[in-house]
Amino acid sequence: MAARSYGQYCGLTRAVELIGERWAMLIVRDLLVGPRRYTDLRAGLPRIPTNILSVRLKELQQAGVVRRVPLAHCGLVYELTAYGRELEPIVTALSRWGFQAMGTPAEGDVVTGDSLTMALRTAFQADAAASLPPAVYELRIGPVTLRADVTADGLRIAQLAPPAPPAAGAVALGDPDVVVDAGPGIRDVIAGTLTAADAVDAGVLRVVAGDAALLERFAATFHIPLTRTPQKETA
Amino acid sequence: MAARSYGQYCGLTRAVELIGERWAMLIVRDLLVGPRRYTDLRAGLPRIPTNILSVRLKELQQAGVVRRVPLAHCGLVYELTAYGRELEPIVTALSRWGFQAMGTPAEGDVVTGDSLTMALRTAFQADAAASLPPAVYELRIGPVTLRADVTADGLRIAQLAPPAPPAAGAVALGDPDVVVDAGPGIRDVIAGTLTAADAVDAGVLRVVAGDAALLERFAATFHIPLTRTPQKETA
């Protein structure tokens, strides 16, 4: 543990000692969405070796970032401590920064429910939403289906079981105002380099149900402006 | 390079792929203070292996975070690109977060000019400074001597040659209003858990010259409130 120290008495240094190891920040990202069990984390981090997940969780506990909570009848979950939750603005700022360097997905890249949830939180423009009527969006990207409730009060996101067969007796949450099937090109819509209408024309977004006109409102509500000139990828 | 990918199409993931490797964030911290040459970076990161510094600089260049700038007659410097400078709020937020977990310095921990400069920037309370008269502080910690000019407009920090023998013909910057010699306990003053007066009594701060009453103003100007209950160190 001392071997990993950078040998400086400095707040930033301490921070990266606590959450700078490989995978740690991504674990925090998923836990910012909600408490998760070991298996959930594994599913949300498909490429993490299980031993690494295990040691990271121990280290994060020792750092006071994560807490292990036994559940009443079934298993246990990991959740962020108050100190860990203070990382939220840092995680969203980093997401915004990294968003600009995303390029196109590499072969095999996945999008997970938790990463997309945090991405939407990151892109959420509270002031724009406050000046717009409420709306409920259902967003499908690959195997992930999210339901985003936007009101003047803010944003609430739920992860839905993906293929969503009508499921006769399921709890009806109320129909979304629009259901969108999207590909990775949705990044350009959020970046503002592609209008919603053009995205539909290009097949990047497909309106499965509801009012396609709401897509413009979606783009205004979830937006990360690019501040950097795009640059060659995979150099 | 692909081996280091996390396999997710996500902004946060991309960010940690770009600046999540060991030492990378500390290099950015030092470059946020100003352009630095290879040797400066080595001196500011005493424990970094030179090969790691070398490959990190190359990676950061390829990531569009750092630029290599040949100097007119003498050597070259590394500096942040516009994209790299966007990391400043992230670095200060992380510093603030890590500040709370700093504890007491480990044996052999150092404080560098650049790390202390960024720490002061992190702790700087612009609104408090705006409502206070201007002041010039000279702060000495170990081998590091900083001069912090606080005005209603903001903060400017210069790193001074440490032992400061009177240096007959040196440019006179104007005398600081107070010269303070401090130890690591200054962290408690910035955290607000120790008043400036108590710090002087405890020997944490020593006023070498100037007006000791300014120390209270210093503590109001540079402050990082603790939001977390202190916790056992080095568990």
Add this chain to the structure above:
DNA sequence: CCGGATCCGAATCGATACTG
């Protein structure tokens, strides 16, 4: 001195297998 490159042992990580 500056700006690295090279070499090698130590530590960490990734992949897979296995267990209470």
Add this chain to the structure above:
DNA sequence: CAGTATCGATTCGGATCCGG
């Protein structure tokens, strides 16, 4: 479900060396 154990592949740390 919630991890440990093992082992080869990478990366890191420490030291040395080298060309301007």
